[in-house]
Amino acid sequence: MQFKHPELLYALFLLLIPIIIHLFQLRRFQKIAFTNVHFLKNVIIQTRKSSQLKRWLTLLIRLFLFAAIILAFAQPYTSKTNRLNLQSETIIYLDNSFSMEAKGEKGPLLMRSIQDIISNLEQTTNLSLYTNDLTLKDATHKTITNALLNLDYSSNQLDYNAVLLKGKKIFSKETATVKNLILLSDFQQNGQPLVIDPDASIDISLVQLQPLNTANVSIDSVYISKVTASHTELTVKVNSHNSSTINDVSISLFNNENLIAKSSVDGSGGLTTTFTLANNEIINGKITIDDVSLQFDNVLYFNINKPSKINVLSINAADDDFLKRVFTDDEFDYKTTAIDQLNYNDIEDQNLIVLNEIDNIPVALSNALSTFKNDGGHVLIIPSEKITLNSYNQFFKASTSAIFQALDETEKKVTTINYAHPIFDEVFDKKISNFQYPKVNSYYTLNSNNDDILKFEDGKPFLIRKGQTYVFAAALNKNNSNFTSSPLIVPTLYNIGRQSLQLPRLYYNIGTENHYDIHTTLQQDDILKLKKEATEIIPQQRTYSNKVSVITNELPIESGIYQINKSAETLEHISYNYNRSESNLNYFDLSTIDNASVASSIPQVFNTIKSNTNINALWKWFTIFALVLLIIELLILKYFK
Helix, strand or coil: CEECCHHHHHHHHHHHHHHHHHHHCCCCCCCCCCCCHHHHHHHHHHHHHHHHHHHHHHHHHHHHHHHHHHHHHCCEEECCCCCCCCEEEEEEEECCEHHHHCEECCEEHHHHHHHHHHHHCCCCCCEEEECCCCEEEEECHHHHHHHHHCCCCECCCCCHHHHHHHHHHHCCCCCCEEEEEEEEECCECCCCCCCCCCCCCEEEEEEECCCCCCCEEEEEEEEEEEECCCEEEEEEEEEEECCCCCCCEEEEEEECCEEEEEEEECCCCCCEEEEEEECCCCEEEEEEECCCCCCHHHEEEEEECCCCCEEEEEEECCCCHHHHHHCCCCCEEEEEEEHHHCCHHHHHHCCEEEEECCCCCCHHHHHHHHHHHHCCCEEEEECCCCCCHHHHHHHHHHHCCCEEEEEECCCEEEEEECCCCCCCCCCCCCCCCCCCCCEECCEEEEECCCEEEEEECCCCEEEEEECCEEEECCCCCCCCECHHHCCCHHHHHHHHHHHHCCCCCCCEECCCCEEEEECCCCCCCCCEEEEECCEEECCEEEECCCCEEEEECCCCCCCEEEEEEECCEEEEEEEEECCHHHHCCCECCHHHCCCCEEECCHHHHHHHHHHHHCCEECHHHHHHHHHHHHHHHHHHHHHCC
């Protein structure tokens, strides 16, 4: 039992006054002589005993009466919380990620959660609610109801540390409030551990919404597996989650809205299928499968646009046959020239310029290359064995911190590959420990703090990258190196060429940072826009003389095929898809979670919060008790003789 006004309890000390008066018997009695003394003594004794009993009863009743009145004014109450007469703040997190599409006992988890929240909200209570992409602070019942009824699934799945941090920031800074944070989610394992730090100021309640079935089939990826002179083979990979067997899954291929092919996969035949497409055909594609579990991963969009060729110019002082074999006509527009025949006006139209073993970099060329790189171009330097160190180092001072030192005529093997570098990111399935190492007979030592792509056996760099400049440490002619005969030559040079103009891939994932280049020229104040039906987005972009570099991150938020528009002209199409990380329906075990209470349903957690904040006022009972004592005192005074 607690008191709203405990300071009034000091009045109980006043009850000592009637006790003291009674104990000291301040009232004086007068003796009166009378005849028949023996008889009168017996009467006086009996009268005094009855009077003393009556006075004791009256004293006790009055003491209890005044004590009850004092306690009633102190307003006693009982409550499950020890925080007296505080206001309550309730914040609800509702997980609306795609994994909440899974079906529970009464339908999809998200839809059922919305109905339970609406039915348990009090009409007169304001509270705060947030999801993965929506925040309502101190909102009315009507506002929250309307927002929940229009709530859709979100591709932005917050990790649980971010969920807790965001919820705590929404609370007011008032310390005299009872703070309740309710997390409604399926608590899918998303790579981050679920750890709740102790916080005595906030009561955290977890409600885990569980589906009936965790088996799910999803489209994992789509990629071009083979290209011939007449056709392209497109491979579709399907994943089966939480199921050891998979029945026939129908896979359909659409171009725009036209069904152009159909296939199926099952567990026995593998989880991939291949479609054959004609070369040079523009495809605005969509892959669909039939699966009754999650729906967001049953569709994957992709595009095959008219290919844009990457412009490569090689300034040669040595044989360039190995460059011609890599930069083929189907993907590259490869041009070659001697340094004394170079037309400087051609530089600005290129995407990649190769300095192939020229001995000296003239000042005019150095300045032109610096301007070229500032305009988004890339440069690949292959030094000769007789370079003018000063001319190269002057160029490096303006472009990179790498500096050539004198030629070292020691044979060295190239043994180390930086598999994590973008040049080799998608080349190797696994690290290679034994292969025929290429070698060089002489090399330059590079003083560099740049990205090392390939290294010699002693750890010195063989190929580095600094910004938009790639530098080899040795000449690649056959007399000095067998690198051009190595299996590394093709992926290395090919990916350097591809990096110089990042043509859009088949598709991109929403929620990640994506980079691609559009081969076009913009006039002043022109911009590129992404458009899909009524949705129009202006992405982050940077304009160069012959291309526009586009970066997308938080936008778009909806999957589909988008037009890339320049004014009213559609340049090409690009596809965005939802990330497939939520396709695997594995969940945390909340029984191991500390510093939070776990409820089995939404109504249960709301009822618990209400019961914890209810105050049972007792002052009425003490008032009734005082009235009863007053009546008893009146009865004693009237009828007790």
